[in-house]
Amino acid sequence: MPHRSPDLARLAMTVLQPGFDGIEPPGWLRRALGEEGLGGTVLFARNLTGPAHTAELVARLRAENPAVVVAVDEEGGSVTRLQAARGSSWPGNRALGVGDDVERTRLVAREIGRLLAAADITLDYAPVADVNANPANPVIGVRSFGPDPELVSRHTVAWILGLQDAGVAACAKHFPGHGDTHTDSHHALPTVHASLELLAERDLPPFRAAVAAGVRAVMCGHLLVPALDPDNPATLSQRIMTGLLREEMGFDGMIVTDAIEMRAVAALHPPGEIAVRALLAGADAICAGISSPGGESVHELRDAIVDAVREGRLPEERLAEAASRVLALSRWYAASGAARARDGDGPGDEELGLRTALAAMRVVGTPPPLSGPLLVVDIAPRLSQAVEPGTPTGLIGAFSELMPDTTGYVVTADRPELPELSGPGGGGRPLVLVVHDAWRHPWVRDLLARAVTLRPDAIVVETGVPGEPTGAVYVTTNGISRASARAVAHWLTTDPEGAR
Missing domain, CATH: 3.40.50 (Rossmann fold)
Incomplete structure (x- = not known):
């Protein structure tokens, strides 16, 4: 096995965002954060028992690494982690789109931001910016603001502004658009059969609007879009992530993958190879929602990335660039502390969710x-x-x-x-x-x-x-x-x- 530079290993750990089991941070995770430079982690409902526990859990993570990017899927509606036991206090995207009041959408996102900020969570893997063009879509559906690109664009912007105004980073997903599929990427690789013209008119406008609104992160979808790249899913496509999102659309924030254990990509390559190819394509952070009990799977991802650099497959400059974007997101969050402190002073609008639901x-x-x-x-x-x-x-x-x-x-x-x-x-x-x-x-x-x-x-x-x-x-x-x-x-x- 080739000799590994500690600095190179730290760079590789910086770009990983693994999940973990249990309601307490396991020993491997604490060591990875404190000694090995792990840059992020993602929370699921399995980790959380209530608001006080969530805040205490995040505090324990930050005690090991104050700069850790703590991420969560908190879309509102059916996809909630912090409120999974009782259901979300706020309707999801389709309800907001049906009500079609962008100020209300901004306020709902701001309340979600306040919830996350109270727990000291860095990044919300939301909003869903997909246009639900295929009503039979098995995975997007009510998670989308609707089937109209203009409506989805304006509510995506409002959601981003509301969340980030509360000092929590937003993440538009699932680039370049998961709305016109009939396959759930958790199970298999979906294909978006659309021309370049249709993609430009329908699927891409919400993401362009998100970039223009200053969204801090974008999540790529595990999607095959032949009009953009006939050979690689978006997660592994340099044409899509670097050529389209970075160079053409001008996005300079953090690109994060959807969870790499999802069958859409897991069926194509081993986890370490997916991580390497995603970084080569332009991703900055690798989401691995499932990890082994002792953290072995996380270290295997690290080793695969380091080996790829040593072998000349992955330029060290690309890995360093990815790590720098993760750290930049962490610095943005730290600088947003004033917004979180300001919002934390006043009570939330407890009846906003009910009024929004009635309007929908x-x-x-x-x-x-x-x-x-x-x-x-x-x-x-x-x-x-x-x-x-x-x-x-x-x-x-x-x-x-x-x-x-x-x-x-x-x-x-x-x-x-x-x-x-x-x-x-x-x-x-x-x-x-x-x-x-x-x-x-x-x-x-x-x-x-x-x-x-x-x-x-x-x-x-x-x-x-x-x-x-x-x-x-x-x-x-x-x-x-x-x-x-x-x-x-x-x-x-x-x-x-x-x-x-």
Whole structure:
């Protein structure tokens, strides 16, 4: 094995952003931060138990390396890490796009920034800047502001400004655009079949707007875009990351990869080779959400990068440039301390999420205010792997808070049986049926049709991308969040006109 310079090894560690298991920083992570120069880490819901614990955990990480870039996926809506147990206090992007109030979008992002700043988190892997051009997209959907490039662009800018005004770095993703795919990159490599002209008109404008707005980071997507590079996914494409994003679009911030264990790229090369090729292509930080219990996988990434430099495959200048951009992001965060201190002085707007969710609700039909015992049936498909496992739509809990005698029942693909709806178990009680992207899941559509046939008075609540209205009343929330669930429950159990 070739001799490794300690400085070269530190450069390699600087560009890594691994995840870890457990609610305490493991010994290997503390050593990597304190002795080896690890430049970043990413937090998941598995690491977090509540606001006080999150702040304490980050403080322990910073005690080892004050400059560490602590990152998290906190999009609002269905993708939340800090609020995964109860659901996000703020609706996600599609709800913000449907409401189409850029000032409200800025305020929501600022509140998310305040949440992260309170925990001393550096970087939010958000906002999603993808244009949801393909409604059947299995991984973007309600995470996008919508299908219109201009709408997505203006809300992307508002979100970035709000978050960064709170002193937390934003990260526009998934460059050059994940919206027109029918494959989830967690499972396989998606291909975007679009011409250069269509990409320029549809997918790229939100990213151009993000760069112009001063976004501090951009995340590349694991996508094959033949019009830009027929041979390499964006993560490994110098044409896309250096030629397009750096040179043509003028972005000089930090480029971070999506998690390299995702099958879209993991099926192509070993992890170390992915890291080397991503750095060659122009990435500055390598996200590795899953790491081995003793940190061996992180050290294997480091060694692969160092070996590539020693072998002449990866110029040391490129590695040094990547490390310098990671450190520049850390310095920006340190310099933003005044903004975080200023925002931390005042109380947050606790009802902003509820007002935003109400503005995004759409209703077909006129329900009377619900009263008495309710039956709420959540027909729940498995959401995208970007969403924490077990994330609920929240409607059962939201109705139960207002009506403690509510009965909740969850139907899954593994247990696709409806409860009794029209007999002694269900008759006489108002019925609320909750679905998510029902039109995309045949088994959900079938159960929904059967339930509405048995109970034509049912209220149907669609929490995903809306389809054809069904039921006596059809409510669309345009996303999953605790705020959206509260909005529906309040609206349906009070005078609808008064509540809105």
